[in-house]
Amino acid sequence: MAGGGTARLEASEVELLRNLARALQDLVVYLVESNLGEISIEIGKKDHPVKSIADKYRVPLDTLLEEGVKRGFLKAFPADKLVFCPKCGGFSFKVRYACPNCGSFDVERNTLFSHVTCGFIGVLEEAPRTVTGKVQCPKCKRELVREGDDWVKLSSTWRCRSCGTSFSYPVASLECASCGERFDDKRAEYRAVMRYSVDKKAVSEAFSQIFNKRVAEVLASQGYVVKPAAEATAMSGVTRKASLIAEKRGVRLYVHNIFPREGNVESAKDEVFNVYGSALDDATRRIIVAVNTPTQVARRPENVETIEGRSLEEAIRKLQEKLRGEK
Numbered sequence: 001m002a003g004g005g006t007a008r009l010e011a012s013e014v015e016l017l018r019n020l021a022r023a024l025q026d027l028v029v030y031l032v033e034s035n036l037g038e039i040s041i042e043i044g045k046k047d048h049p050v051k052s053i054a055d056k057y058r059v060p061l062d063t064l065l066e067e068g069v070k071r072g073f074l075k076a077f078p079a080d081k082l083v084f085c086p087k088c089g090g091f092s093f094k095v096r097y098a099c100p101n102c103g104s105f106d107v108e109r110n111t112l113f114s115h116v117t118c119g120f121i122g123v124l125e126e127a128p129r130t131v132t133g134k135v136q137c138p139k140c141k142r143e144l145v146r147e148g149d150d151w152v153k154l155s156s157t158w159r160c161r162s163c164g165t166s167f168s169y170p171v172a173s174l175e176c177a178s179c180g181e182r183f184d185d186k187r188a189e190y191r192a193v194m195r196y197s198v199d200k201k202a203v204s205e206a207f208s209q210i211f212n213k214r215v216a217e218v219l220a221s222q223g224y225v226v227k228p229a230a231e232a233t234a235m236s237g238v239t240r241k242a243s244l245i246a247e248k249r250g251v252r253l254y255v256h257n258i259f260p261r262e263g264n265v266e267s268a269k270d271e272v273f274n275v276y277g278s279a280l281d282d283a284t285r286r287i288i289v290a291v292n293t294p295t296q297v298a299r300r301p302e303n304v305e306t307i308e309g310r311s312l313e314e315a316i317r318k319l320q321e322k323l324r325g326e327k
């Protein structure tokens, strides 16, 4: 390796960081819109929404998830590996043991044991039982009391009752609870699973910033001068709770970006209601841009307009259409 030049990021690294930032934004939007408390991602499975986001921006899935953890949006649970149905991807099964020779399910375990007390050695499963279900020594007729004490297990083998073969381990045969597919370890999908809990507060905060930025971009593209909420609040007490303040040809517009923070639709509806209340005190035009929040919460004041979207994309598109039509 030649020395120098390492301080500067390679063009490909810059590209990766830019794509990672975009992918992270999409991840935040997905987490807020889906309102999931937890996500689990099977490594190697193709169609998970988070995997699609990573693919869209050509960012490795691991990198995206790590970044999500680093930013405090996700918290990783210990990694696990699970068996999945090769046909439908399900992961709950009925399990049967089969003979490795003929495939019959009629197999039985033979445990060789020794009765320390009298020295007898025999098969545990074939030993007689007392009326109370305790195992009895076939030789001295005494009850086996405590394993490792008066009796010990020596080894266990399996035997097929259909073909008579003996073997150390039976084959586990799984029947998928979802689709009924039957398979064994030769066809089972055995994949790592990563589970994360979602910090709804952190993703809501990040979503709020993305929301404001996207709306500000639309307003700016239509010739508005846009100021963020903090500045707007300082300018006038009445504008409180406006997300953005926009101005065009001396006419002011308050924009309220509302969505269910931490999944709470009721408090989002309260926010809409508060905007209606503020609008009665101040004739300035207001636009509510609502994602996944109903805006018909009361009689709407005349200086308030509303836009509803089931996703951020839909709300942004409708806002664009509305403002374009006002030229």
Ligand SMILES: [Zn+2]
Pocket (backbone or CB within 6 Å): 085, 086, 087, 088, 089, 090, 176, 177, 178, 179, 180, 181
């Ligand atoms: Zn299945």
Ligand SMILES: [Zn+2]
Pocket (backbone or CB within 6 Å): 099, 100, 101, 102, 103, 104, 160, 161, 162, 163, 164, 165
């Ligand atoms: Zn057999």
Ligand SMILES: [Zn+2]
Pocket (backbone or CB within 6 Å): 115, 117, 118, 119, 120, 137, 138, 139, 140, 141, 142
């Ligand atoms: Zn005995």
